[in-house]
Amino acid sequence: MIDVIRAGMLSSVQDLGRAGYRHLGVSSGGALDALSLEIGNRIVGNKPDAAGIELTLGPTTLRFTRATRVAITGTDFAATLDDKPVYSWWSLPVQAGQELTLRGARHGMRGYVCVAGGIDVLPMLGSRSTDLGACFGGLGGRALRDGDRLATGVPQPNKSAVFSSAGTAFGVKAPAWCKFVYVEEPVRRGKHTPGNSWSLPIRVLRGPEYETFTKTAQRDFWNEEWTITPNSNRMGFRLAGTVLERGDKADLLSHAVLPGTIQVPPNGQPIVLMGDAQTTGGYPKIGSVIKADLWKLAQARLSSGVRFIETTVEAARHALAEERMYVKQVESAIAMHAERLDR
Amino acid sequence: MTPPKIHPLGDIALVCEAPPPATIECQRRMWALADAARLWPHVVEVVPGMNNVTLVFDPLQADPAELAQQMKTAWEQAAEVEVGTAEIEIPVRYGGADGPDLASLAKSLDLSIDELVKRHTQADYIVFFLGFQPGFAYLGGLDPTLHAPRHPKPRLEVPAGSVGIGGEQTGIYPAVSPGGWQLLGRTDLKLFDPARNPPTLMQPGDHVRFTALEVLA
Numbered sequence: 001m002i003d004v005i006r007a008g009m010l011s012s013v014q015d016l017g018r019a020g021y022r023h024l025g026v027s028s029g030g031a032l033d034a035l036s037l038e039i040g041n042r043i044v045g046n047k048p049d050a051a052g053i054e055l056t057l058g059p060t061t062l063r064f065t066r067a068t069r070v071a072i073t074g075t076d077f078a079a080t081l082d083d084k085p086v087y088s089w090w091s092l093p094v095q096a097g098q099e100l101t102l103r104g105a106r107h108g109m110r111g112y113v114c115v116a117g118g119i120d121v122l123p124m125l126g127s128r129s130t131d132l133g134a135c136f137g138g139l140g141g142r143a144l145r146d147g148d149r150l151a152t153g154v155p156q157p158n159k160s161a162v163f164s165s166a167g168t169a170f171g172v173k174a175p176a177w178c179k180f181v182y183v184e185e186p187v188r189r190g191k192h193t194p195g196n197s198w199s200l201p202i203r204v205l206r207g208p209e210y211e212t213f214t215k216t217a218q219r220d221f222w223n224e225e226w227t228i229t230p231n232s233n234r235m236g237f238r239l240a241g242t243v244l245e246r247g248d249k250a251d252l253l254s255h256a257v258l259p260g261t262i263q264v265p266p267n268g269q270p271i272v273l274m275g276d277a278q279t280t281g282g283y284p285k286i287g288s289v290i291k292a293d294l295w296k297l298a299q300a301r302l303s304s305g306v307r308f309i310e311t312t313v314e315a316a317r318h319a320l321a322e323e324r325m326y327v328k329q330v331e332s333a334i335a336m337h338a339e340r341l342d343r
Numbered sequence: 344m345t346p347p348k349i350h351p352l353g354d355i356a357l358v359c360e361a362p363p364p365a366t367i368e369c370q371r372r373m374w375a376l377a378d379a380a381r382l383w384p385h386v387v388e389v390v391p392g393m394n395n396v397t398l399v400f401d402p403l404q405a406d407p408a409e410l411a412q413q414m415k416t417a418w419e420q421a422a423e424v425e426v427g428t429a430e431i432e433i434p435v436r437y438g439g440a441d442g443p444d445l446a447s448l449a450k451s452l453d454l455s456i457d458e459l460v461k462r463h464t465q466a467d468y469i470v471f472f473l474g475f476q477p478g479f480a481y482l483g484g485l486d487p488t489l490h491a492p493r494h495p496k497p498r499l500e501v502p503a504g505s506v507g508i509g510g511e512q513t514g515i516y517p518a519v520s521p522g523g524w525q526l527l528g529r530t531d532l533k534l535f536d537p538a539r540n541p542p543t544l545m546q547p548g549d550h551v552r553f554t555a556l557e558v559l560a
Contacts, residue, residue, distance in 0.1 A: 019388065020387065020388060021477075021542065022390045022399070023377070023390045023391060023473060023547065024473050024478065024541065024542060024546070025474050025475060025476055025477040025478055025479050025517075025535075025543070026537075026542065027477075124537040124538065125537050125540075125542055131477075131537075133476075134476065134477045134537075135518070136537040205351070205353055205354060207352070207353075208350050208358065208360075253363060253365055253392065253393035253394050253395065254392045254393045254472065254481065255358065255360070255392035255393070255395050255397065256352075256356075256358070256390035256391075256397035256399075258352065258353060258355065258397075258399060260353050260355075261352070261353065278474060278475055278476070279390060279473075280390070280392055280472065280473075280474025280475065281474075285352070288353025288354070289353070290353065291353070291354055291355050313354055313407070316353075316354035316402070317354065317402055320354075320402055321403065324403065
């Protein structure tokens, strides 16, 4: 059991999301930074798609009622176990009664707490993720509250001492691209000029309606620095910047939209759809954030800047393959560590 | 029928899209294409829209060019495919507290309340696709004399099960939500239940009919 002493700003149970129900209007949901959740699960000995707790900014305090193993991944939260500092991207043994405090996200937006056995809530439509919009899944279909209790599942059987709750702590390399998460917040906003690196570069493919925007809008889309407005959430990131005008204003028939789709409503201010977004829409789509960069955007702070970099399908696929390579590296590092321990 | 265009949507999806106007013949072929695509390897979601179908694939496993070719072939074969559909009856309490806009809408359309309800209940509606909320069905087939503008200021809270008209559409709110439609009545049927499989009452291609349980002024 985990006692939620302090839930924090927006914490919810999430796994890798709900697949196969979008045609019925059910969003995918799941951890917005899916890679962090996956690694967190792997370093406590879980299957990659076990459920963990997604924290937004914090501050959050959790108490463990029995000895187990936990990991914190995602952005750094200045965490302590009882009063001892603990690192993100580390797997730690925890004793019964110990308290894990995550003071707050220092740079990015989201952190993940994974625990051996995963958070055990009833799977709904094939996932334990909380659908905050439709109010189902996770713990009672809602965000966590102070005083909640979360059950944990039975840990995967493992002969090695590496994941034992009596064992030692170990860390893994955070994804190399974590440097993106650690960019300082912009002090000013305006047109991007080469050499300015305060805004988060996000790789984007042109959308089906890209050509219906004016030449100026097409240029601005790539050159402008876009600010993530505070009116952004798990459904979508609303961006502010130059107004993007459409040359061809023909209405579109309703169509599917996906996490990463960049819509431009009539006010000309783009919205990047995120995991909890609705499944269909009617606004023109100027672009799509590639899958490998979607989690980076999920870690970008409100009021910070992003910049869109045009890319190709080949590069998008390569970026995903690199991500899998990193996961493989983590897996073999854990295997080597286990071998040393068990010798 | 004009052959549809097939184009990518980001690095994880392909869209098969026919040019407007939306027709039921085209929509039937899209449903048939969707039914076929659901069985293909590495396809994770198949989402019909209005005159289009989007197929989401696993980008590390699937070959998009091959999938596009498969979609083209499936579209060509789809003309002869019958899509399995259900007939769904939605019992509605029209008017009163459940349908706060019924009387005013009848007045603005210059119809009696009974005539409005008659026209709303006698049509055969078809579920074109779902979206907006889990279980929210976009229904085709509303009598053109019942087309009505949305409220300029949406209500903050429309109760679940509310049946309304917005523009050329009629539909049912599956869950409590803000909404600008003219509310005619309400049903007790659950449109979305995540504990059920399938979780939604309606599926693309289903036929829907409203019946009047009661009509209050």
